[in-house]
Amino acid sequence: MILLYIVAFILLCIACNQLFKVFELSRDLRGEPLYKVTDSDNQFSGRTFLLFGIVFFGFFFWQLIEWGHKLLPKSASEHGEKIDALMNANWAIVITVFLVVNGLLFFFAWKYRGRKDHKASYISHNNKLEMIWTVIPAIALAFIIIFGLKYWNEIMKKGSDPNPVKIELYAKQFDWTARYAGKDNEFGIDNYLQISGANSVGLDTNDARCNDDILVKNEFHIPIGRDVEFQFRSRDVIHSALMPHFRAQMNCVPGQVTSFRFKPTITTVDMRKDPQVIRNIEEINALRAKRGDDPIEFDYLLLCNKVCGASHYNMQMKIVVESEADYNAWLAKQKTFKQVASK
Numbered sequence: 001m002i003l004l005y006i007v008a009f010i011l012l013c014i015a016c017n018q019l020f021k022v023f024e025l026s027r028d029l030r031g032e033p034l035y036k037v038t039d040s041d042n043q044f045s046g047r048t049f050l051l052f053g054i055v056f057f058g059f060f061f062w063q064l065i066e067w068g069h070k071l072l073p074k075s076a077s078e079h080g081e082k083i084d085a086l087m088n089a090n091w092a093i094v095i096t097v098f099l100v101v102n103g104l105l106f107f108f109a110w111k112y113r114g115r116k117d118h119k120a121s122y123i124s125h126n127n128k129l130e131m132i133w134t135v136i137p138a139i140a141l142a143f144i145i146i147f148g149l150k151y152w153n154e155i156m157k158k159g160s161d162p163n164p165v166k167i168e169l170y171a172k173q174f175d176w177t178a179r180y181a182g183k184d185n186e187f188g189i190d191n192y193l194q195i196s197g198a199n200s201v202g203l204d205t206n207d208a209r210c211n212d213d214i215l216v217k218n219e220f221h222i223p224i225g226r227d228v229e230f231q232f233r234s235r236d237v238i239h240s241a242l243m244p245h246f247r248a249q250m251n252c253v254p255g256q257v258t259s260f261r262f263k264p265t266i267t268t269v270d271m272r273k274d275p276q277v278i279r280n281i282e283e284i285n286a287l288r289a290k291r292g293d294d295p296i297e298f299d300y301l302l303l304c305n306k307v308c309g310a311s312h313y314n315m316q317m318k319i320v321v322e323s324e325a326d327y328n329a330w331l332a333k334q335k336t337f338k339q340v341a342s343k
């Protein structure tokens with residue numbers, strides 16, 4: 001199929017070349033100078049520019065309307081709203097510049113098209129112009145940087161909760177394990193030499209603090225409105241823990257512990273009622289139905305965002321945000337490391 005496209009493209013190029021030759025010959029026969037650009041040529045070029053500009057902007061706005069809802073839904077974490085505000089401010093600047101600069105580009109190409117009695121003026125230097133196009137971008141960039149630094153400091157500041165929920169996300173090729181700190185709310189230390197069987201993250205059995213730690217696979221739960229303090233580890237290569245709905249991402253680096261803290265603000269059940277989420281899930285399920293697949297429900301996800309190997313694409317874990325009571329009930333049903341290891 002691709003070969004067919006390539007052949008078609010080559011044939012199209014040859015056809016264009018031949019057409020151009022016919023055009024040259026016809027001009028020659030009419031006795032017109034071959035390479036002289038006439039006013040009507042410039043008129044045609046100018047109008048084509050204008051038309052292209054209009055179609056180009058039309059396509060831009062069409063994409064926004066057609067695909068805009070496929071972006072992430074509203075943020076499900078407290079700090080995420082700041083990240084979204086920063087992102088939206090950047091979009092506002094970028095899109096305004098894009099529309100003004102490209103609008104002028106196409107408009108000027110038409111307005112100042114070549115004409116017989118028009119002569120281009122020669123300008124070698126203009127201080128006023130230089131000032132304008134230096135100062136305006138400088139102000140815009142300073143605004144973005146100051147805004148960004150301010151939010152970065154606020155987001156990375158430790159939360160006010162003295163007793164946050166502590167969860168470790170342990171990455172390996174190609175899955176995640178979540179570890180809860182248990183009743184003592186302290187993680188036991190780990191020792192990679194002890195990785196085997198149920199001890200998949202290598203907890204050090206000599207450390208009593210490990211006994212009440214809870215290891216879970218496939219999905220982990222977090223309570224709404226509580227600070228959740230994550231620490232990240234990796235067994236093999238660099239992975240990246242991405243939780244897009246919470247606007248959070250952190251590298252998981254072998255031999256090193258990284259951390260991030262956020263506060264979830266919307267439960268899974270409430271997020272499923274969001275109009276944008278409903279629309280996206282309906283579209284996905286319509287496609288799935290065509291293939292004969294079962295429908296899916298919306299879920300928060302932890303994904304790996306570093307290309308870490310062959311099954312990287314499927315390195316994910318479900319996140320459930322629920323009320324504190326539901327979270328406690330779920331956690332109480334999970335087995336501690338001691339219970340699993342003593343089997």
Ligand SMILES: [Cu+2]
Nearest residue numbers: 239304308315
């Ligand atoms: Cu990975």
